[in-house]
Amino acid sequence: xxxxxxxxxxxxxxxxxxxxxxxxxxxxxxxxxxxxxxxxxxxxxxxxxxxxxxxxxxxxxxxxxxxxxxxxxxxxxxxxxxxxxxxxxxxxxxxxxxxxxxxxxxxxxxxxxxxxxxxxxxxxxxxxxxxxxxxxxxxxxxxxxxxxxxxxxxxxxxxxxxxxxxxxxxxxxxxxxxxxxxxxxxxxxxxxxxxxxxxxxxxxxxxxxxxxxxxxxxxxxxxxxxxxxxxxxxxxxxxxxxxxxxx
Numbered sequence: 001x002x003x004x005x006x007x008x009x010x011x012x013x014x015x016x017x018x019x020x021x022x023x024x025x026x027x028x029x030x031x032x033x034x035x036x037x038x039x040x041x042x043x044x045x046x047x048x049x050x051x052x053x054x055x056x057x058x059x060x061x062x063x064x065x066x067x068x069x070x071x072x073x074x075x076x077x078x079x080x081x082x083x084x085x086x087x088x089x090x091x092x093x094x095x096x097x098x099x100x101x102x103x104x105x106x107x108x109x110x111x112x113x114x115x116x117x118x119x120x121x122x123x124x125x126x127x128x129x130x131x132x133x134x135x136x137x138x139x140x141x142x143x144x145x146x147x148x149x150x151x152x153x154x155x156x157x158x159x160x161x162x163x164x165x166x167x168x169x170x171x172x173x174x175x176x177x178x179x180x181x182x183x184x185x186x187x188x189x190x191x192x193x194x195x196x197x198x199x200x201x202x203x204x205x206x207x208x209x210x211x212x213x214x215x216x217x218x219x220x221x222x223x224x225x226x227x228x229x230x231x232x233x234x235x236x237x238x239x240x241x242x243x244x245x246x247x
Contacts, residue, residue: 003081008224009161011233012178014213024182024207029200033190033207037180038112038141040063041240045139046071049107052099053129056080057087080105098127105131111140113238119155121162125170132174132245138172141180145187145239160228163241172243177228181236183210190237 006070012136016024038063045171048071057063057080069162070076082089090211091100109128115121128138142163148154159164181187185206194202224232 004051008101009064009159009164009177009228011160011228011230011236011239012176012223013181014178014223015237016182016214018211020159021211025136025204028203028207033182033203034146034180037237038058038240039068039180041180042141043068043111043177045069047108047110048074050077050079050105050132050140052109052128053078053080054099054109054111054124055082056110056112057082057084057089059086059088060153079220087103096123099131101131103130104133107133108137108139111138113143114155115140115142117151118154121156122170125166125172129171129245133247134245138243139168139240141240142240145191145235145237146194147191148215152173160216160239160241163239167241169247171185173246175242176240178240179233179236180240181186182204182207183213185209185213187235187237228233 022038023040024033027039032041042065047069053066066078079090079101080087081091081093083093083095085092093099110131115124118124125138132138142158144157144159145158154206163177164174183206186203188208189203196202222233228234
C-alpha cells in the first residue's frame with residue numbers, strides 16, 4: 001500500500017506566459033535563468049520605509065535593480081549589511097556578529113542568495129527579527145536546484161518545510177513560498193552549465209521548449225498553489241520566501 005503524503009507545506013508557482021517568454025529570451029543573454037526570475041519577482045515587492053539588505057551593499061551586481069523594488073511616491077531608505085568590505089555596505093559585519101544597529105529599525109529586510117552561505121542561519125534570523133519593526137517583513141531568496149558555488153563557501157539547499165519550521169522558531173510567521181522555476185529544460189541547462197558550444201542559443205531553445213511544455217500541460221497553465229513535493233514545484237531553481245515578524 002502506498003503511504004499518503006502528510007506534507008502540509010505549500011508552494012506557489014507562476015507558469016510561463018508569452019510576455020514572460022519574450023523577457024526571458026531577451027535577458028537570458030546576459031544573466032542566468034534564476035536571476036531573470038528573481039528580478040521579475042522582486043520588481044513587484046513595492047518596498048517602502050527603512051529597508052535592510054542583508055548580504056547586499058552599494059557595489060553588487062543587482063544594485064541598479066533596487067529602484068525597481070520600491071513603491072513609487074513613498075519614502076524609501078536602503079541600508080545594507082555584509083562581511084565583504086568590497087560591497088561597501090552600510091554595516092560591515094564581523095563573522096557571527098550581530099548587525100550593529102538598534103532594535104525595531106526596519107520596515108523590511110531582504111536577503112538575496114545569501115543564506116546558503118551561512119552554516120547556521122538560526123542566529124542570523126533571530127538578529128533580523130530583532131532589527132525589524134513589529135509586523136515587519138522578511139523577504140529572502142535561496143537557490144535550490146543550483147550548482148555549488150563559493151563566496152566564501154556554500155553549505156545548504158533547504159526545502160520549504162525547513163524554512164517554515166526555522167522561521168517559526170526564530171519569531172516569524174511564514175506568508176508565502178514561491179518556486180522560482182521556468183521549466184525542466186532550462187533547469188537542466190542551469191544545473192549542467194550547458195557544456196559545449198552555442199550556450200546562449202541552446203539556453204534560449206530550452207526556455208522556449210519549457211514554454212511550449214507549459215501550454216501542453218493544462219495543470220501548469222495557470223498560477224497555482226501546490227504541496228512542496230508536487231511534481232510541478234518539487235525541483236525549482238530557487239525559492240522566494242516571505243514572512244512577517246510575530247507580535
